[in-house]
Amino acid sequence: MNVTLAPSELEGTATAPPSKSYTHRAILASGYADSATVRDALWSADTRATARAVTLFGGSVTRSDDGTLEIEGFDGTPEVPADVIDCDNSGTTMRLVTAAAALADGTSVLTGDGSLRSRPQGPLLEALSDLGADAASTRQNGQAPLVVTGPLSGDRVSIPGDVSSQYITALLMAGAVTAEGLEIDLETELKSAPYVDVTIEVLADFGVDAESTDDGFAVPGGQSYAPEGGEYAVPGDFSSISYPLAAGAIASEGGVRIEGAHPSAQGDTAIVDVVDRMGANVEWNRDDGTIDVSTGALEGIDVSVEDTPDLLPTIATLGAVADGETRITDAEHVRYKETDRVSAMAEELEKMGVETTETRDSLTVHGDESTVRGAIVDGRGDHRIVMSLALAGLVADGETTIRGGEHVDVSFPGFFDTLSSLGATLETEN
């Protein structure tokens, strides 16, 4: 699907979609449980992949019209799947489900789309093998397809922290139901650390203890997953909120209000501070869960994305519109996502007349709104690249066409409807 945007002035109210990270964890935690109800779940391509895995492990996921998920779990012991687990485009699904598969008494096969089959799984496979499972890449290159034979038996493992925090999340979620539990030692500094905080928060809400230690993390074994009252509710998604928030910061004199923005452990709440520091007018009422934002005279800033990799594409577009340099640092792990997002944003923004400079772990955007011009750009099959380029299209001189607009379905299925309802001039063409 091609999406063509014209320069637009936005105003109005948008509602945050539910958090993808919390939804993945809630679905899998409910799978580990006997049963649970998950309210306000995100139903997107990625979270459907996790639901499919829970079903293949012997659970079931039923969705009602209001978005509530009724989940029958596999109660701590996954069945050997009767089919290949297709994780589609979702790294979170593949990592979390690989560790769950290592608990089954038999062999699971996991695969995904071309993007997912190029992402790194090696450190998790090694950790699971060190714990007594047999976990391998069919191509022996650390990438999916993966073949995992359980069960695992060990209680202590070490793993690098600078490739993906999802390995830690995966091990913590699985470790809670092993007999002995798991101590996880970090071999290198943890990147994307707030995502492990999200995990520990969700585990606590499901009655499962896990903690950080001097060397990493630990989870006692023999625990049962059960949310209080049998129910869990998913908060709004701050990675998704970054798009209407940035849209308001660059293209709304009248103001955009975002609802459903309640505080949680998400590191990506940092986007509120980023647009504030750049000079937008922004007010976050944490009690009401509302953020009001309107355009100011934006200036380039320095931002580390060590904790917040998913914000890089949004910040790159903000940097293109702001005056002066925006230096996005600590970004190497952003190269291991659905695409290499550092290069993808540099190259696609350059097509729109924006000057950028890349190093292995940084992206500098030399911002100047007057140079941003409409162009035909490629979303690279990556939801965050599509949404971030759409933001640039709101202020570019002339029309911007983005190829692959349908990929927003991975995390924010209503993205283009939301932009339209705020007043964006856009057309979609299949």
Ligand SMILES: O=C(O)C1=C[C@@H](OP(=O)(O)O)[C@@H](O)[C@H](O)C1
């Ligand atoms: O655990 C999660 O929900 C996620 C962790 C992050 O990945 P890494 O830990 O691989 O950086 C993030 O980029 C991804 O979108 C979601």
Ligand SMILES: C=C(OP(=O)(O)O)C(=O)O
């Ligand atoms: C990287 C992302 O997700 P995942 O790792 O689950 O594919 C993302 O949503 O930006």
